[in-house]
Amino acid sequence: MNLEEVARLSGVSRSTVSRVINNDPNVREDTRQRVLEVVRRVGYQPNTAARGLAAGHTRILGLVIPMGVSALFADPYFPLLIQGISSACNMHDHSVMLWLADPDYERRTIRQITHNGLIDGVIVASMLMDDPLVQALAEGDLPFVLVGRHPTDNRVSYVDVDNRAAAREAVAHLLRLGYRRIATITGPQNMIAGADRLDGYRAALKDRGLAFDPDLILEGDFTEAGGYAAMQRLLPRRPEAVFVASDMMALGALRALREAACRVPEDVALVGFDDMPFAARADPPLTTVRQPVQRAGAIAAEMLIDLIKHPGQGPRRVILPTELIIRASCDAGPKARKH
Amino acid sequence: MNLEEVARLSGVSRSTVSRVINNDPNVREDTRQRVLEVVRRVGYQPNTAARGLAAGHTRILGLVIPMGVSALFADPYFPLLIQGISSACNMHDHSVMLWLADPDYERRTIRQITHNGLIDGVIVASMLMDDPLVQALAEGDLPFVLVGRHPTDNRVSYVDVDNRAAAREAVAHLLRLGYRRIATITGPQNMIAGADRLDGYRAALKDRGLAFDPDLILEGDFTEAGGYAAMQRLLPRRPEAVFVASDMMALGALRALREAACRVPEDVALVGFDDMPFAARADPPLTTVRQPVQRAGAIAAEMLIDLIKHPGQGPRRVILPTELIIRASCDAGPKARKH
DNA sequence: CGAAATTTTGGGAGCGCTCCCAAGCCTAGA
DNA sequence: TCTAGGCTTGGGAGCGCTCCCAAAATTTCG
Structure with missing residues (x-):
């Protein structure tokens, strides 16, 4: 079923049918209705390939x-x-x-x-x-x-x-609560969001005049497993709190903490990023940065x-x-x- | 850049270029190479819409x-x-x-x-x-x-x-372990997998000559929240074990259990379905049916x-x-x- | 060496549509 | 009544490609 066919059935030309299906106002109302009726009856659906070729765009x-x-x-x-x-x-x-x-x-x-x-x-x-x-x-x-x-x-x-500002705010929150030895598990540094969030972490420390300790910065890969591994390496360094650059990694961190019998937030506090659906349901529920x-x-x-x-x-x-x-x-x- | 253009640049016809890019063997080797070289040089990419229109398929x-x-x-x-x-x-x-x-x-x-x-x-x-x-x-x-x-x-x-057989096996596993009062949190019954898994649950009970108790069958919706809600309603009915028709729901069930201070598996055992990545990392790790x-x-x-x-x-x-x-x-x- | 068979190439037709221009129709005003 | 002007409509051209057939080039073999 093509344009020509619909045209034949409605007693008009190809062009008129084309106008109708493209909502061109230059069609007399009764003609439009007649064509529309045929289109509906035969279930005509324009061919996207042909349309794209002729019109130069495809939606x-x-x-x-x-x-x-x-x-x-x-x-x-x-x-x-x-x-x-x-x-x-x-x-x-x-x-x-x-x-x-x-x-x-x-x-x-x-x-x-x-x-x-x-x-x-x-x-x-x-x-x-x-x-x-x-x-x-x-x-x-x-x-x-x-x-x-x-x-x-x-x-x-x-x-x-604004990943940087958001991360900064998250870390500032930890600082405000009194945490000082704050670590971060970052995203991959070849991803912009990963780099920006680390940048925000640094900025927040600097705002308070705190030096940052390279030992407290571990690179993750935005996966649960990455967060888990990073947290395990981080544990001996005794952070009071960790800013984890994604909720998925935070889940991994939580698991590492649980295995090490560390309580959250009593022994180590955690802030995530993303506010993914599971963040609210984690144990404990994650403080995190919501992004839409x-x-x-x-x-x-x-x-x-x-x-x-x-x-x-x-x-x-x-x-x-x-x-x-x-x-x-x-x-x-x-x-x-x-x- | 189109076929005709590439043809001109390689001194052959449109048809020959078409043959080359479609891997038609009926092209002399040196001609093929010459055309390929031009294609590579100008970065020619066939127009999908035109191709689809002419050939009747688009890949x-x-x-x-x-x-x-x-x-x-x-x-x-x-x-x-x-x-x-x-x-x-x-x-x-x-x-x-x-x-x-x-x-x-x-x-x-x-x-x-x-x-x-x-x-x-x-x-x-x-x-x-x-x-x-x-x-x-x-x-x-x-x-x-x-x-x-x-x-x-x-x-x-x-x-x-085979959802039915898989569910049946999962429930049989629980039965083999000695659990008797086995509940199930099903998927939506307007979904085939949901119905089939419930069917498997029933079959497993029947295999052992056990009647099934409608009170122990709760319908979930394959979401975490659904599993959580179902588990909460299920708790007062004191099941020994629950076959949960998806890992996502099992996660919800786990959360309900945790909130009720029920130990898994000591107080209630759980089997999930899917073996999603998070199943292995749940607390406790979920016994589940892996599907590829x-x-x-x-x-x-x-x-x-x-x-x-x-x-x-x-x-x-x-x-x-x-x-x-x-x-x-x-x-x-x-x-x-x-x- | 020449004819037949085979390989290789070229070009027309057409896929189903849009776009444009010209032609036909109708209305209104002189 | 006639004509200018605005609606409507129709049809040609062409988007870039594939498919098919016929022509040209090449190879094969008696």
Whole structure:
């Protein structure tokens, strides 16, 4: 069933049917109704490939998730992001093409994504420090949006949270409670969010005039296992509190602590990051930084759709607010307990 | 940059370039090399829309995840499934189009998925008893594969595990350990896997000539919160052991038990289902039924690709093996403890 | 060496749509 | 009544590719 067929059945021309299904106002009302009736009756659905070819756009967005550590994808972060993107796409009558890509793509893979002539734009999640895809995108002219800021190029559009400020606030909270010997389990330092959160940790210590102890900084990989391993190495160094750069890692840290028979927060306090669904249900419930992941996804999609509609406009940036969620994994602090 | 252009640059015709990029053997070797060189130099990438239109296929698979409970998508099940599908697609040079759909789609949405002329086939991670999309697919002639068996129509292809047998084995394990008063927290009964696992529970009891007590059967929804709520209601009924139809719910059950100061497995033993990554890291580590979710995804994709290549062939079915993973959430059993 | 068989290449047609321009229709005002 | 102007409509061209058939080039073999 194609345009021509529908045209024949409704006694009009191909062009008129095309106008009707594209909501062109230049159609007499009774003609429109007649065509619409046929469309409905035969269940006509325009061919996306043909449309894309003729019109030069497809209403399809690409979503690329560069995934080095495959275990990372188990983090609810990505499902949430995808849900946000997907719902915005549904809302705006767009579709999503998904690529889970190994970040050391070959050149060919990159071109396959950027020049397949099928997608109108790309959302790239999980920002690496130097992603060749992002570089290719920046040099090409396919609209794109990053989820997570770009460290250097200020001509790219993105939606992000202020990871540095949020981390700083989280650590400041620990300091305010009286904790002093505060360690951190960071994310991978080749990920922007990982680096930014460490930066925030440093800033918070500096705000109080505290020197930071390199022994109290351990690099994790945003996975549970990574958090567990880091916490085990951290334990002998006797931190009073740990700022863990993701809830998933905090879960691992919690497990290491439990195995070592350390009480949380009495022996070691913990602050996480993300406020993933499981954070509230952990034992003890995690104090953490909430970031609106699903909303970030939706906004990224909308931003991209807008960018596609108005090409050549300047880069857009949205910084979403975070919120420190106080739960039970840090308490009134050592100060209070001394009394 | 298009075919014609590449043809001009390599001094051959459009057709020859087309043959080269499609690996048609009917090209002289030196011609092939010359064209390939140009393709590489200019970074030519064929236009997918044009290709799809002309060839009638696109090497794109649709993936539909009907998502009633959006919280369900937080279960690592879906990321794992997507990973499996995605990696098989990468391997076979296919792409994925993703739809997270509300299961009470309108007719239009269904046609949009099945008749957009863009995808060569569909994978439905459907698990609902009566999914209108599946019905539409069965009536149409777009190749499709279900992840999870179809309850009635035996002409559809799917990949699944034997949920009933696996559940039966899990409960048999509890019985063997000496537990008798065994409850179950089921999945939603409008989901096939939910119903099948309950069925397996019943079968295991029956195998031992045990009547089942309706009071010990609580319906959950495959979410953590659902497991938690069910366990709370279950507690006063004093079960010795609980077969929980998903690890996510088991996590909730564990939380309810912890809050009620019940020890696992001493006071209540637990068996989960899925062997999600977090099951091994729960406190205590969960005895559970492992199912190869990622592999199921990969096999579904490969099955679909095969179905596309050989249309009109009979339905394919693959039942993947499950494995009971013994961990600490059930022990030698009350029998042992009495001595 | 020449004809037949085979390999290799070129070009037309067409996939289903959008976009554009021209033609047809209708209304209103002179 | 006639015409200018604004609605509507139709049809050609073309998006970039594949598929098919025929032509050209090459090889094979008597």
